[in-house]
């Protein structure tokens with residue numbers, strides 16, 4: 456699928472749909488990673504700073520260098536987090552604009568499956584981290600149907616409309632991530648499934664937020680009005696609201712970590 460369908464241009468729209476999901480997953484990820492305070496970090500594919508914000512709030516970083524190819528996302532990130540501790544610049548995971556062995560830790564939050572050559576992306580993180588430092592990532596478990604907005608995707612599929620997936624989604628299985636990290640020469644490689652729950656105020660909140668999902672909004676916009684209405688009703692029928700009308704959705708991500716050889 457074309458990477459163009461996953462261009463994240465608008466930091467505010469991203470925040471409402473995916474930024475909140477990313478931080479919910481990121482909280483579980485950091486519980487598992489349990490990094491020491493005072494580290495220097497590189498956040499690769501930082502987007503609008505959703506996960507960078509968690510690093511600032513939870514990890515007492517000495518410094519964070521954050522890169523993303525999309526200026527619209529970085530502009531949002533610069534507004535939400537002061538410099539220091541986080542500095543944002545345009546950059547690509549395939550050629551990080553940093554020296555060898557510069558950081559204590561490198562991280563990719565929901566990015567590895569978008570990188571054109573994931574092995575090169577992993578190798579670049581290894582290159583810029585000091586011996587004994589950590590390289591880690593989390594990504595939605597696409598092969599295991601862990602992506603958010605599963606009910607809408609399922610109903611679109613039922614009417615013959617496939618939604619695009621990240622171009623290298625196969626690497627986001629637990630085994631795919633473990634193989635990638637081991638192949639990059641990392642040691643003490645471990646993986647972990649992250650089960651992520653998000654609550655929406657009601658069905659309208661769920662629907663209006665979820666149809667902003669990258670890759671989904673284009674498929675939805677192409678539907679004629681009666682089909683869109685039917686789709687909405689079918690998705691609604693799949694979801695069981697709580698007594699207060701709230702809707703809870705569960706998604707799953709996979710995480711990986713490994714240490715750079717001393």
Ligand SMILES: C[S@@+](CC[C@H](N)C(=O)[O-])C[C@H]1O[C@@H](n2cnc3c(N)ncnc32)[C@H](O)[C@@H]1O
Nearest residue numbers: 477500501502505506525547548564565566569
């Ligand atoms: C789902 S967003 C994740 C953003 C952020 N890390 C978060 O947790 O919310 C994916 C991000 O990967 C970025 N991206 C895509 N291809 C990339 C590449 N080759 N190098 C670095 N970042 C890339 C996109 O611009 C986008 O901001």
